Amino acid sequence: MSLVSQEALAQHANRESCWIVVHNHVYDMTDFLDGKFICRALFCPQPEVEHPGGSRIILRYAGKDATAAYEPIHPPDMISSNLPLEKHIGVVEASEASSVPQTEEQKQREVVLASRPPLDEILNLHDFEAVAKVVLPPKAWAYYSSASDDEIAIRENRAAYQRVCFLPRILRDVTSVDWSTTILGQKSSLPVYISATALGKLGHPDGELNLTRAAAKHGIIQMIPTLASCSFDEIVDAAQPGQPLFLQLYVNRDRSLTKKYVQHAERRGVKGLFITVDAPQLGRREKDMRMKFVDESGTAKVQEGQDGVKKNEGIARAISSFIDPSLSWKDIPWFKSITNMPIILKGVSTPSDAIKAYEAGVQGIVLSNHGGRQLDSSRSGLENLVDVVAALKTHMQWPNPNFSIFVDGGVRRASDVLKALALGASAVGVGRGFLYAFSAYGQEGVERAVEILRDEFEMNMRLLGAQTLSDIGPDMVDASGLRARAGIAPQDNLFSATCRFFYFLVVI
Numbered sequence: 001m002s003l004v005s006q007e008a009l010a011q012h013a014n015r016e017s018c019w020i021v022v023h024n025h026v027y028d029m030t031d032f033l034d035g036k037f038i039c040r041a042l043f044c045p046q047p048e049v050e051h052p053g054g055s056r057i058i059l060r061y062a063g064k065d066a067t068a069a070y071e072p073i074h075p076p077d078m079i080s081s082n083l084p085l086e087k088h089i090g091v092v093e094a095s096e097a098s099s100v101p102q103t104e105e106q107k108q109r110e111v112v113l114a115s116r117p118p119l120d121e122i123l124n125l126h127d128f129e130a131v132a133k134v135v136l137p138p139k140a141w142a143y144y145s146s147a148s149d150d151e152i153a154i155r156e157n158r159a160a161y162q163r164v165c166f167l168p169r170i171l172r173d174v175t176s177v178d179w180s181t182t183i184l185g186q187k188s189s190l191p192v193y194i195s196a197t198a199l200g201k202l203g204h205p206d207g208e209l210n211l212t213r214a215a216a217k218h219g220i221i222q223m224i225p226t227l228a229s230c231s232f233d234e235i236v237d238a239a240q241p242g243q244p245l246f247l248q249l250y251v252n253r254d255r256s257l258t259k260k261y262v263q264h265a266e267r268r269g270v271k272g273l274f275i276t277v278d279a280p281q282l283g284r285r286e287k288d289m290r291m292k293f294v295d296e297s298g299t300a301k302v303q304e305g306q307d308g309v310k311k312n313e314g315i316a317r318a319i320s321s322f323i324d325p326s327l328s329w330k331d332i333p334w335f336k337s338i339t340n341m342p343i344i345l346k347g348v349s350t351p352s353d354a355i356k357a358y359e360a361g362v363q364g365i366v367l368s369n370h371g372g373r374q375l376d377s378s379r380s381g382l383e384n385l386v387d388v389v390a391a392l393k394t395h396m397q398w399p400n401p402n403f404s405i406f407v408d409g410g411v412r413r414a415s416d417v418l419k420a421l422a423l424g425a426s427a428v429g430v431g432r433g434f435l436y437a438f439s440a441y442g443q444e445g446v447e448r449a450v451e452i453l454r455d456e457f458e459m460n461m462r463l464l465g466a467q468t469l470s471d472i473g474p475d476m477v478d479a480s481g482l483r484a485r486a487g488i489a490p491q492d493n494l495f496s497a498t499c500r501f502f503y504f505l506v507v508i
Contacts (some may be wrong), residue, residue, distance in 0.1 A: 002090035013063025019089060021065040026089040027079055029058050072201040072229055105137055119441055119448050125412040125433040132436035139291045140202035144435060147372035148283030154372025157410030160380040164419045165478040169465030178468045179457040183427045184272045184342045186244035189219035190453060191417055191469055195408045195429030196248035201229035203439030209238050210438035214446035216240040223274060226250040236268045246272040253324040259338050266339050273339060278347025280325035283374040332360045349384050351391030364404035371409050371431060381407040382420055383482050389424035414456030421469060422477040
């Protein structure tokens with residue numbers, strides 16, 4: 001492969017001839033500035049799609065290294081695997097590639113990262129969020145933390161757990177307590193799985209691999225997101241032999257691509273397919289959308305539609321145009337025909353849909369409002385759990401070993417998990433908690449988060465009077481206040497105080 005000098009690269013830094021560098025490889029992007037771009041072979045509704053950032057983002061890096069902007073949003077092999085070979089120009093000379101200067105944002109982040117509190121001062125999952133808010137670039141924080149519209153649902157997800165009270169049992173021998181379990185037949189050291197969150201490299205250079213490695217070390221299960229920054233195979237290759245993995249699926253308009261992806265995942269040993277059913281269109285996540293008003297230099301964008309870019313698009317909508325809004329109950333038999341993996345419907349809210357899922361022959365549901373990122377004012381998974389369990393009890397033998405109920409959204413404590421288990425959940429998904437942990441501290445952050453949860457499980461189970469998770473039942477909680485809310489969900493003062501404390505430590 002030919003070497004490309006910096007001088008040669010500089011001659012192709014315009015609309016007429018646009019070369020960019022990604023991971024030291026030089027690619028000719030000229031033909032894709034005003035037309036089509038090959039993107040995400042497994043997830044695009046057609047072989048060629050418009051680049052979601054338009055031509056402007058490509059031109060910004062004409063004749064330059066675009067790796068820093070490219071990597072968090074795209075799998076590492078997206079260009080190399082899908083761009084025609086004649087557009088692969090060569091490799092930039094090593095001496096030139098290593099001379100890319102740090103941006104001011106990168107310099108500032110290094111300073112902030114060096115000022116983080118040591119990991120042993122992180123006492124709970126709220127602390128990770130507080131540190132992540134300070135150390136993450138503004139675009140990354142906006143994408144990770146944003147929720148839809150007025151963000152009522154995301155606040156309600158957290159507040160719902162605070163309205164359920166424990167009824168502990170006393171004088172039970174809790175010298176030894178065990179919080180291990182099985183999830184869809186797979187062993188887990190916690191009744192928790194790592195729920196899918198997109199674009200991990202926005203928060204850390206290793207992205208989702210932080211989760212994979214930590215999950216292997218601590219015996220928990222990771223759900224691989226469709227929109228991961230790391231490629232699917234990169235994540236699976238990083239797993240240890242026998243390490244269980246689940247897959248979250250956004251369904252593509254092109255069912256042949258979906259089939260190819262699902263069957264590839266099954267061949268690679270994935271143990272469960274979680275089909276997202278609450279996202280026929282992504283919600284308006286306005287913190288994320290506002291980031292499109294400012295470019296990377298901090299200059300406000302004032303021209304709507306320049307270069308075909310909608311200034312209120314945001315990262316979420318830019319990467320999700322392939323999702324099929326026609327997905328319906330009639331597709332469930334087709335999914336059952338293409339895979340033997342357990343099928344879970346992720347994003348169920350109502351008893352009637354829970355019953356339909358059981359009758360359709362899937363193996364479970366996730367009660368979820370998508371972390372508050374879809375339909376605002378939708379009820380929390382925990383609140384829906386009470387009604388769904390009551391409905392299923394009238395429709396089948398319950399508990400049912402062939403049908404699982406999972407819950408996600410708002411979970412920050414082991415006590416939250418235990419409340420959900422007491423009300424009938426099989427296990428609980430944690431997304432942002434682990435996302436913020438690796439954004440703040442990398443793999444070590446995820447490991448610390450698991451250790452914190454483990455310690456909380458031990459303490460809470462002893463205080464509840466439960467030796468094993470099978471001892472956790474509805475008689476140990478009072479959920480009568482779950483619906484006793486007035487107006488919008490209250491501000492979480494504990495988290496706010498923690499946020500201010502860590503902001504002082506890191507910045508001041």
